[in-house]
Amino acid sequence: MLRQIxxxxxxxxxxxxxxxxxxxxxxxxxxxxxIEAIGELVKTGELAPCEFINVESEFAAMSVAIGxxxxxxxxxxxxxxxxxxxxxxxxxxxxxxxxxxxxxLTNRAVGxxxxxxxxxxxxxxxxxxxxxxxxxxxxxxAADLHILAFRLAEEISVPxxxxxxxxxxxxxxxxxxxxxxxxxxxxxxxxEPRQQLSPDDPYSIGAMVGPEAFSEVRYLAHAHxxxxxxxxxxxxxxxxxxxxxxxxxxxxxxxxxxxEVVIVAMGSVLxxxxxxxxxxRDTGMRIGALGVTSFRPFPIDAVRAALREAHQVVAVEKxxxxxxxxxxxxxxxxxxxxxxxxxxxxxxxxxxRVITKTSLxxxxxxxxxxxxxRLSFLDLNEKLVERELARIAQGRxxxxxxxxxxxxxxxxxxxxx
Amino acid sequence: MAVRFYQxxxxxxxxxxxxxxxxxxxxEGGRSNSLTSGHRACQGCGEALGARYALDAAMRATGGQMVxxxxxxxxxxxxxxxxxxxxxxxxxxxxxxxxxxxxxxVAAALRVKGRSETRVxxxxxDGGTVDIGFGCLSGMFERNDDVLFICYDNEAYMxxxxxxxxxxxxxxxxATTQAVGPHPGNxxxxxKNMPVLAMAHGIPYVATATVxxxxxxxxxxxxxxxxxxxxxxxILVPCPLGWASASxxxxxxxxxxxxxxxxxxFEAEHGEVTGxxxxxxxxxxxxxLRLQGRFSHLxxxxxxxxxxxxxxxxxxxxxxxxxxxxxxEATDEVPS
Numbered sequence: 218m219l220r221q222i223x224x225x226x227x228x229x230x231x232x233x234x235x236x237x238x239x240x241x242x243x244x245x246x247x248x249x250x251x252i253e254a255i256g257e258l259v260k261t262g263e264l265a266p267c268e269f270i271n272v273e274s275e276f277a278a279m280s281v282a283i284g285x286x287x288x289x290x291x292x293x294x295x296x297x298x299x300x301x302x303x304x305x306x307x308x309x310x311x312x313x314x315x316x317x318x319x320x321x322l323t324n325r326a327v328g329x330x331x332x333x334x335x336x337x338x339x340x341x342x343x344x345x346x347x348x349x350x351x352x353x354x355x356x357x358x359a360a361d362l363h364i365l366a367f368r369l370a371e372e373i374s375v376p377x378x379x380x381x382x383x384x385x386x387x388x389x390x391x392x393x394x395x396x397x398x399x400x401x402x403x404x405x406x407x408x409e410p411r412q413q414l415s416p417d418d419p420y421s422i423g424a425m426v427g428p429e430a431f432s433e434v435r436y437l438a439h440a441h442x443x444x445x446x447x448x449x450x451x452x453x454x455x456x457x458x459x460x461x462x463x464x465x466x467x468x469x470x471x472x473x474x475x476x477e478v479v480i481v482a483m484g485s486v487l488x489x490x491x492x493x494x495x496x497x498r499d500t501g502m503r504i505g506a507l508g509v510t511s512f513r514p515f516p517i518d519a520v521r522a523a524l525r526e527a528h529q530v531v532a533v534e535k536x537x538x539x540x541x542x543x544x545x546x547x548x549x550x551x552x553x554x555x556x557x558x559x560x561x562x563x564x565x566x567x568x569x570r571v572i573t574k575t576s577l578x579x580x581x582x583x584x585x586x587x588x589x590x591r592l593s594f595l596d597l598n599e600k601l602v603e604r605e606l607a608r609i610a611q612g613r614x615x616x617x618x619x620x621x622x623x624x625x626x627x628x629x630x631x632x633x634x
Numbered sequence: 635m636a637v638r639f640y641q642x643x644x645x646x647x648x649x650x651x652x653x654x655x656x657x658x659x660x661x662e663g664g665r666s667n668s669l670t671s672g673h674r675a676c677q678g679c680g681e682a683l684g685a686r687y688a689l690d691a692a693m694r695a696t697g698g699q700m701v702x703x704x705x706x707x708x709x710x711x712x713x714x715x716x717x718x719x720x721x722x723x724x725x726x727x728x729x730x731x732x733x734x735x736x737x738x739x740v741a742a743a744l745r746v747k748g749r750s751e752t753r754v755x756x757x758x759x760d761g762g763t764v765d766i767g768f769g770c771l772s773g774m775f776e777r778n779d780d781v782l783f784i785c786y787d788n789e790a791y792m793x794x795x796x797x798x799x800x801x802x803x804x805x806x807x808x809a810t811t812q813a814v815g816p817h818p819g820n821x822x823x824x825x826k827n828m829p830v831l832a833m834a835h836g837i838p839y840v841a842t843a844t845v846x847x848x849x850x851x852x853x854x855x856x857x858x859x860x861x862x863x864x865x866x867x868x869i870l871v872p873c874p875l876g877w878a879s880a881s882x883x884x885x886x887x888x889x890x891x892x893x894x895x896x897x898x899x900f901e902a903e904h905g906e907v908t909g910x911x912x913x914x915x916x917x918x919x920x921x922x923l924r925l926q927g928r929f930s931h932l933x934x935x936x937x938x939x940x941x942x943x944x945x946x947x948x949x950x951x952x953x954x955x956x957x958x959x960x961x962x963e964a965t966d967e968v969p970s
Contacts, residue, residue, distance in 0.1 A: 267746065272773055274773070276735070280728060280738075283728050284737060285743040288744060420724055421727075424717070
């Protein structure tokens with residue numbers, strides 16, 4: 218049923234339809250509306266049986282999910298940013314134990330400087346934790362991916378993180394076709410764990426593994442994710458048949474078949490990119506896009522197939538590896554290895570900076586001309602950066618950079634000194 | 635018939651002379667052997683002894699309907715080198731600092747599945763309890779989650795090579811509180827009193843115990859398993875490796891810890907002390923300390939006090955425990 222609904226609410230209600238049995242919650246913006254809504258559904262009895270646990274930290278949230286999942290319960294939590302990093306050790310543990318926990322990551326920048334707005338730094342920090350990472354482009358997809366996520370996680374015994382852009386999606390109200398309980402129940406069978414903590418069949422779970430077997434255990438984690446590469450398209454096709462719409466999949470090409478320039482991106486920015494592609498196409502620019510839904514496992518073959526005919530690939534990324542450059546673009550370049558297709562990185566939208574069509578148009582045009590730099594930062598205030606670099610060069614006691622920059626901008630809270 | 639004391643120096647009578655009802659669970663043929671033989675703990679390991687008694691008691695109290703969550707540490711490492719395990723109970727090891735939260739998750743899953751008759755035990759060493767796991771433990775207590783959490787306290791990070799923890803006593807030598815300088819060993823005025831912190835959460839049951847009085851330990855575990863909600867048992871478990879003591883002295887040292895007042899043994903319900911194990915004749919703390927190499931810098935080669943002011947301060951701590959918990963018995967009987 219189509220409903221005008223906030224993204225967080227749509228996700229919360231969809232997660233509730235997936236019948237999670239243990240939900241643990243620790244608040245962090247912009248995830249709060251999701252856990253608040255689920256908590257309410259548990260409190261009213263609409264979501265039952267379900268244990269909703271207010272924990273004392275994100276580290277505890279993931280740990281409670283680990284205990285619940287290992288005991289055979291379907292477990293869910295949600296977090297963002299600092300919260301994801303605070304639970305990082307437990308994140309790796311859940312991945313290593315192969316527990317099919319599903320978590321919403323409402324993507325947000327990672328400090329310092331502290332910043333509550335959207336980018337993908339948090340998800341990239343957890344890239345190697347052994348979780349599947351799926352990126353939603355719209356609120357519809359964010360809701361739908363959770364249904365797929367539980368099914369996928371439990372089938373292949375790997376935890377799944379559904380990434381949705383903080384505020385841009387979580388706090389946006391738009392039309393979402395909400396599934397009903399019967400549809401979800403038909404698609405998602407009850408969780409049947411491979412092994413669980415039970416006196417009926419006592420196992421020791423979480424043994425210490427030395428050099429003699431560690432590589433093999435880690436390889437199996439990789440093999441599970443490779444299995445997911447095959448399973449994600451199958452499940453997405455099944456989902457389309459059951460729910461009557463496309464969601465999920467590994468990648469989403471957009472007008473890229475004959476494109477000379479292909480923009481690669483993840484998440485909600487794809488909407489802006491597609492809009493601009495439509496207008497640029499009208500002017501004759503041969504440009505298209507490739508949306509990456511599954512970042513882990515990275516669909517290296519699908520990406521190679523989609524981009525091999527391009528003259529220039531540009532990854533527009535909301536994160537970067539400090540001291541190097543693009544993260545997504547590194548994977549894209551690997552997918553294109555051996556092919557004469559250059560890959561440029563445009564770092565954009567950090568800490569919630571708006572990615573405008575005007576700025577993107579400059580990127581498109583530079584790429585079409587063939588003079589896009591290998592690495593650039595969209596809308597970087599270069600004068601501001603240069604002033605601070607000059608100040609730093611003057612002497613050691615140049616003060617804190619973040620505060621200096623805010624003072625140069627005349628922003629609030631920058632008055633000291 | 636002459637009564638023979640099996641535990642020399644104690645007032646306890648061996649199992650064989652006790653009535654069947656009073657014998658330890660370990661004396662039963664049908665005991666669980668929760669932590670079975672073949673594990674790789676050191677000779678004289680107090681933690682292995684404590685864990686075996688505690689878990690077998692919990693298994694009997696729950697009719698075998700029990701699962702355990704274990705923090706990283708000696709107990710985990712010596713018992714589960716892949717692909718071996720010494721555990722005959724279902725056991726989950728996740729991380730060093732999250733055992734209480736994992737136990738909360740296990741309890742929640744059992745509740746939601748309608749399997750609340752299966753009970754949950756979380757366990758960790760002192761590092762996993764008072765330091766890195768403290769946040770999760772406090773959260774578990776505060777929510778009154780239905781878990782018995784057991785701390786096996788050997789007063790330092792033994793698994794990593796005897797480094798100081800928040801449970802290390804003053805003056806003790808560890809790898810990070812070396813017996814050098816003007817104030818050798820661990821500092822005074824630091825450390826956490828974990829049982830008191832547990833009581834401050836107002837949870838239904840808190841108890842301390844040692845591996846010297848295993849009947850008492852079993853009774854406390856049994857009592858704990860008869861209660862729902864968060865429960866905490868803090869067991870002093872001497873560590874021959876970390877304390878530099880003889881393997882054969884583990885039980886003796888644990889007994890001296892209680893009989894000096896250095897480690898008060900008590901029970902508390904909802905934040906109030908409800909019972910203490912009294913001391914008939916308080917032993918001087920030097921008797922306890924002298925057996926342990928970690929305190930050897932407090933004595934000279936002849937065994938005489940080398941740092942009387944430090945020993946006085948340690949004695950004062952024991953005296954304060956005796957006063958605070960009322961550990962001294964009114965009578966002063968001497969066994970014949």
